[in-house]
């Protein structure tokens with residue numbers, strides 16, 4: 287066995303709607319080792335979300351293979367996919383996706399409720415996670431009572447609730463100002479280091495480039511790995 291947490295081999299995806307065909311991924315191959323923070327960069331429409339959805343089992347490719355933590359995502363039945371998404375992968379999206387009527391603490395607790403984690407254990411971990419993201423004083427506030435950056439911190443804490451091995455973040459700073467975005471990216475870097483999680487982060491944000499272990503660049507659905515010394519070419 288290798289220490290690759292994520293193996294992506296020869297992924298192809300073409301979307302067909304009416305007469306239009308869009309090839310979103312072309313022969314995409316890469317590996318992510320355990321504990322790596324990988325930035326996925328590329329212009330709008332280049333295929334970042336499509337790729338992350340395939341890795342997370344939210345969409346299926348036309349051909350190719352995705353293996354996460356030793357499980358072939360592309361071959362799993364729906365029940366196995368649900369378990370993988372609940373227990374192995376944590377997701378963060380641009381739009382935060384918090385439940386408006388629940389407090390920060392209750393939002394973070396949702397994935398643990400779904401897994402029937404005992405109440406005391408759940409409450410301890412919720413407090414720990416919200417402390418980890420710097421929100422220990424905001425446990426009882428609802429999303430609309432928090433700033434955008436604070437809401438994304440809650441979403442990150444929630445994504446880590448079930449101690450996932452893989453964190454998938456799609457434009458996690460897309461709705462934030464540049465200073466707050468930088469703080470969220472630094473937080474993701476710190477969480478990867480402290481929790482030992484592997485992270486795939488799609489972003490236009492150049493601040494992640496300096497924080498990531500590796501940078502993958504997608505152009506028209508094809509992935510190349512950018513060398514550390516190369517300057518940024520996309521915005």
Ligand SMILES: Nc1ncnc2c1ncn2[C@@H]1O[C@H](COP(=O)(O)OP(=O)(O)OP(=O)(O)O)[C@@H](O)[C@H]1O
Pocket residue numbers: 301302303308309310328329330331332333334335336337
């Ligand atoms: N469900 C779909 N049906 C048809 N075409 C789609 C679908 N999803 C994505 N596409 C197309 O696939 C291509 C890649 O889209 P994708 O959302 O992966 O890009 P992206 O890199 O995430 O862009 P952005 O930075 O704007 O989020 C685009 O041309 C898009 O129009």
Ligand SMILES: [Mg+2]
Pocket residue numbers: 334335336456
């Ligand atoms: Mg996208």
